Amino acid sequence: MLNGIQIQEGLTKLIVPVDHSVNGPGRINDSIFFNEQMAFNRDVSVMFLRALGKKITVADAMSATGSRAVRIAKEVPNSIVTANDINSDAIPYIEANIELNELTNCTSSRKNLHSLLAENVFDYIDIDPFGSPMPFLHSAIQGCKRYGILAITATDTAPLAGAHRAKCERRYQSRPIRGPMCHEGGLRILLATMAREMAKFDKGMTPVLSFYADHYFRVYIHIEDGAGNADDSLSKLVYLSYNPETLERSISKEMDKDHKYGPFWGGQLFDKEHLSKMDPTNTAKEKRCIKMLDLWKHEIDDIPYLYDMSEISSYLKISTPRYETFLEKMNECGKTSATHMGPTLFKTELELKEILSIFKEHSPM
Ligand SMILES: C[S@@+](CC[C@H](N)C(=O)[O-])C[C@H]1O[C@@H](n2cnc3c(N)ncnc32)[C@H](O)[C@@H]1O
Numbered sequence: 001m002l003n004g005i006q007i008q009e010g011l012t013k014l015i016v017p018v019d020h021s022v023n024g025p026g027r028i029n030d031s032i033f034f035n036e037q038m039a040f041n042r043d044v045s046v047m048f049l050r051a052l053g054k055k056i057t058v059a060d061a062m063s064a065t066g067s068r069a070v071r072i073a074k075e076v077p078n079s080i081v082t083a084n085d086i087n088s089d090a091i092p093y094i095e096a097n098i099e100l101n102e103l104t105n106c107t108s109s110r111k112n113l114h115s116l117l118a119e120n121v122f123d124y125i126d127i128d129p130f131g132s133p134m135p136f137l138h139s140a141i142q143g144c145k146r147y148g149i150l151a152i153t154a155t156d157t158a159p160l161a162g163a164h165r166a167k168c169e170r171r172y173q174s175r176p177i178r179g180p181m182c183h184e185g186g187l188r189i190l191l192a193t194m195a196r197e198m199a200k201f202d203k204g205m206t207p208v209l210s211f212y213a214d215h216y217f218r219v220y221i222h223i224e225d226g227a228g229n230a231d232d233s234l235s236k237l238v239y240l241s242y243n244p245e246t247l248e249r250s251i252s253k254e255m256d257k258d259h260k261y262g263p264f265w266g267g268q269l270f271d272k273e274h275l276s277k278m279d280p281t282n283t284a285k286e287k288r289c290i291k292m293l294d295l296w297k298h299e300i301d302d303i304p305y306l307y308d309m310s311e312i313s314s315y316l317k318i319s320t321p322r323y324e325t326f327l328e329k330m331n332e333c334g335k336t337s338a339t340h341m342g343p344t345l346f347k348t349e350l351e352l353k354e355i356l357s358i359f360k361e362h363s364p365m
Contacts (some may be wrong), residue, residue: 010284069083095108117142141197147222187212195237205221238266303349
């Protein structure tokens, strides 16, 4: 007998444990994991897959209650979904959710994902673990069809964003960065690590959608077979220098005494054409989906560093101009954008001296 309640998420009905998490990173307790706050994360999966507009086989490899798998099966036309979890207590939830939504394109599976992905291949694989995805990455790469898509969540934000540097270096073989660039850095470390793991299998990758939200990083990458593609992906890795005293940042292909952070993924975060096909209609968090799609679409994504209005204000010892006005004035001189990483952060092609001059000119002092 399930100790569950029925909720609605998007167009899907879900039975989830009564004592599920509502906010924050989610609690691990005796019951099957479900976090209401991740509704936005599941919305993005639905929008992402709908935008592909084709028949697709899906493995939700760490499905818990089956919430993501069942939403995909219900809300993405032409999807054939496997909802897998190693925990036998998850299976009654998955099966109840399949039945509740009268789905014929979703099946439950109770396997260690390493076996599932050694025995079967899929067009799209979703890995959504507690903490780091690294222990599951090799299996996910192997279980993905040629030119397939991997979607990975990482909730080990503290190491990736530099709060636990040694842990980041151990897990991701990359040195994280603290300060205003910590989340941009964490996202790009995750991508860089994936590029290096793919290269071991002679595969390259193109990120289609990569973002930071709430307490986690999430990346959707398109896998491209071939040694040439692997080399091409590796050529996009960069090291970063950052001097908080002068605010200077720069990138280098090689690590040296200044460029000591990284490696980071230095290429694109988004495929803007794919983003333009993503439709937020009927999602659970429609307003948030509209806002984030707009931010991602307009974000400069091929420069791997950003600036913070408040660090410039402290450096110049003057007040901060209005964010929107500042961005508008910056854009008159060179390409500048907001970023989904935070409401006081921005990205620009302009040099630091130009940024400082425009900041001074528009500061109320
Ligand atoms: C964070 S929860 C997944 C949440 C779910 N994707 C959602 O959106 O609600 C992680 C799940 O991974 C499962 N898991 C852990 N190791 C696994 C493995 N080796 N193979 C398959 N499932 C695994 C756990 O039982 C747990 O249910």
